[in-house]
Amino acid sequence: MKFDATTIQMLRTGIWESFYMTALSSLFAYVIGLPLGVILVVADQDGIHPIPWLQKILGVIINLLRSVPFLILLFIALPLSKIVIGTRIGSPAIIIPLTIAAAPYVARVVESSFRELDAGVIEAAQSMGASTWQIIWKVLLPESKPSLLLGAALAVTTILSYSAMAGFTGGGGLGAIAINYGYYRYEPFLMWISVILLVVMVQVIQEVGTRLSKKGDKRIR
Amino acid sequence: METPIIQIRDLGKEFRTANGPVRALQDINLEVDAGEIFGIIGLSGAGKSTLVRCVNYLEVPTEGDVLFEGRSMASMTEKERRATRQSMGMIFQQFNLLAQRNVIRNVCFPLELIGVPKKEARERAMELLRTVGLEERALAYPAQLSGGQKQRVAIARALATNPKVLLCDEATSALDPDTTKQILELLKEINRAMGVTILVITHEMSVIEAICDRVAIIDQSRIAEVGAVSEIFVDPKSAIGRRLIMGEAAHQAEAFKQQRSIRIIFDGRESAEPVISNMVLACNAPVNIMYAATRDIQGKAMGQMVVQLPEDAASAERVIRYLRSVRIPYEEVGENEI
Ligand SMILES: Nc1ncnc2c1ncn2[C@@H]1O[C@H](COP(=O)(O)OP(=O)(O)OP(=O)(O)O)[C@@H](O)[C@H]1O
Numbered sequence: 001m002k003f004d005a006t007t008i009q010m011l012r013t014g015i016w017e018s019f020y021m022t023a024l025s026s027l028f029a030y031v032i033g034l035p036l037g038v039i040l041v042v043a044d045q046d047g048i049h050p051i052p053w054l055q056k057i058l059g060v061i062i063n064l065l066r067s068v069p070f071l072i073l074l075f076i077a078l079p080l081s082k083i084v085i086g087t088r089i090g091s092p093a094i095i096i097p098l099t100i101a102a103a104p105y106v107a108r109v110v111e112s113s114f115r116e117l118d119a120g121v122i123e124a125a126q127s128m129g130a131s132t133w134q135i136i137w138k139v140l141l142p143e144s145k146p147s148l149l150l151g152a153a154l155a156v157t158t159i160l161s162y163s164a165m166a167g168f169t170g171g172g173g174l175g176a177i178a179i180n181y182g183y184y185r186y187e188p189f190l191m192w193i194s195v196i197l198l199v200v201m202v203q204v205i206q207e208v209g210t211r212l213s214k215k216g217d218k219r220i221r
Numbered sequence: 222m223e224t225p226i227i228q229i230r231d232l233g234k235e236f237r238t239a240n241g242p243v244r245a246l247q248d249i250n251l252e253v254d255a256g257e258i259f260g261i262i263g264l265s266g267a268g269k270s271t272l273v274r275c276v277n278y279l280e281v282p283t284e285g286d287v288l289f290e291g292r293s294m295a296s297m298t299e300k301e302r303r304a305t306r307q308s309m310g311m312i313f314q315q316f317n318l319l320a321q322r323n324v325i326r327n328v329c330f331p332l333e334l335i336g337v338p339k340k341e342a343r344e345r346a347m348e349l350l351r352t353v354g355l356e357e358r359a360l361a362y363p364a365q366l367s368g369g370q371k372q373r374v375a376i377a378r379a380l381a382t383n384p385k386v387l388l389c390d391e392a393t394s395a396l397d398p399d400t401t402k403q404i405l406e407l408l409k410e411i412n413r414a415m416g417v418t419i420l421v422i423t424h425e426m427s428v429i430e431a432i433c434d435r436v437a438i439i440d441q442s443r444i445a446e447v448g449a450v451s452e453i454f455v456d457p458k459s460a461i462g463r464r465l466i467m468g469e470a471a472h473q474a475e476a477f478k479q480q481r482s483i484r485i486i487f488d489g490r491e492s493a494e495p496v497i498s499n500m501v502l503a504c505n506a507p508v509n510i511m512y513a514a515t516r517d518i519q520g521k522a523m524g525q526m527v528v529q530l531p532e533d534a535a536s537a538e539r540v541i542r543y544l545r546s547v548r549i550p551y552e553e554v555g556e557n558e559i
């Protein structure tokens with residue numbers, strides 16, 4: 001195995017594929033997970049708009065999805081990819097199972113961010129006559145922003161590591177390269193390169209998340 | 222006569238918990254007049270916070286009703302209640318400012334909720350910050366302020382929508398004595414200048430003395446007594462009232478209660494004359510002062526003193542006769558009260 005232009009090109013494509021699988025899956029996971037996280041907190045028994053049955057059912061569904069191992073979820077969800085994206089192989093196809101796996105995780109991460117918020121602040125908003133929507137938009141979300149950003153770094157890095165499994169379904173990305181060359185072809189050199197690149201990506205995402213969170217946090221003097 | 226701005230009618234609150242029901246309020250009847258500073262005092266767990274939260278229906282009572290300007294909050298829709306809350310500002314022990322918003326945006330917050338245009342809201346906010354003396358800190362964030370400053374911002378925020386009532390739940394309990402004094406002065410000034418009715422919840426008698434016109438004492442979920450502060454301070458009728466006014470002394474004094482004791486009441490008249498030394502001289506008998514609390518309330522010397530009478534019965538009788546002859550109110554203190 002030589003480290004030539006083809007290899008570099010392949011790694012480049014791998015980085016790009018890992019990037020867009022993670023980015024799109026994260027985006028969709030947040031589009032679904034963020035509102036679910038809001039419901040988990042707001043509709044809770046002692047939330048600002050209690051709908052206990054909805055909150056409980058949602059909790060059960062989320063736990064259920066979270067307890068299915070990703071590799072199994074991947075194969076269960078691929079027929080859905082066929083319907084939505086038109087293919088069950090390749091990198092785009094894995095975005096659907098990744099989103100399904102990540103959305104409940106995101107919902108829990110978001111939920112815990114909201115729960116960190118001091119109940120007194122919400123009480124103050126209520127005492128000023130704020131509606132449920134106003135509390136969500138003007139208190140819950142902006143006041144939890146630093147914590148939400150930290151949670152996002154956690155969620156995105158987790159999604160990136162899950163995206164490595166795309167290798168099992170004919171998808172691409174750095175994970176697929178590592179699996180294909182390291183596991184199937186016994187070429188540890190390329191495997192290690194891919195793993196190192198993945199590690200770098202995780203570091204970058206975590207660093208960006210941490211910095212954004214700190215920079216935007218007005219609680220720090 | 223004008224209708225009271227807040228009328229609390231047969232109000233009760235029971236919390237349902239995993240360990241069975243918890244009774245927080247029972248048979249509460251109170252009326253707060255427009256323009257007054259009304260205090261509610263009680264020990265921890267008495268139900269003060271629950272009561273104040275029932276006043277603006279953040280907590281829905283399980284029995285009874287609250288009338289705000291004669292309108293029943295119980296029969297309001299949630300939307301109407303939210304609108305009513307805009308006429309009742311509230312401040313808290315922990316200030317509860319929005320940490321991610323600077324001072325001026327905190328004050329603008331309630332105005333934003335009702336859709337006041339941004340520019341107008343900012344002007345109003347600056348005006349209020351001037352009132353509370355914090356205009357130079359308009360762009361600071363709550364984390365950069367002291368406790369007293371945070372409470373000033375909270376006061377400005379609570380006043381932004383021009384409320385008729387300001388609810389204060391232990392608003393000074395997290396502050397040092399000097400800052401407490403300043404905040405209480407500010408509240409008094411707001412009451413005087415803007416005519417805002419203020420409901421003060423506290424566990425400290427000194428807060429009540431400093432600013433309240435009338436006070437209700439709440440004990441174990443019920444109102445123990447209600448009255449003008451000057452009256453209750455001079456002559457608390459309830460055991461809890463005595464305990465709150467005398468504080469720790471009530472317990473310390475218990476130890477000395479083997480002998481006959483009397484409570485001498487200062488109702489403002491005797492402030493100029495040295496009552497006790499005159500008494501000792503006139504009767505030629507020593508007395509033991511066990512407890513004394515005399516304070517200046519609204520320009521008069523008010524308070525009481527508990528003295529132990531001389532051991533021999535004859536001297537004790539002389540003291541009693543002396544007090545009666547000079548018309549100083551007193552009462553004998555029984556075994557279990559002081
Ligand atoms: N949400 C709740 N669920 C169950 N019990 C409650 C709840 N809120 C208050 N209580 C109970 O009601 C009683 C009165 O509480 P409340 O907070 O009103 O007291 P408080 O007079 O404000 O005390 P403190 O001075 O400590 O603030 C207490 O026994 C408390 O445990």
Ligand SMILES: [Mg+2]
Binds near residue numbers: 269271391
């Ligand atoms: Mg309380």
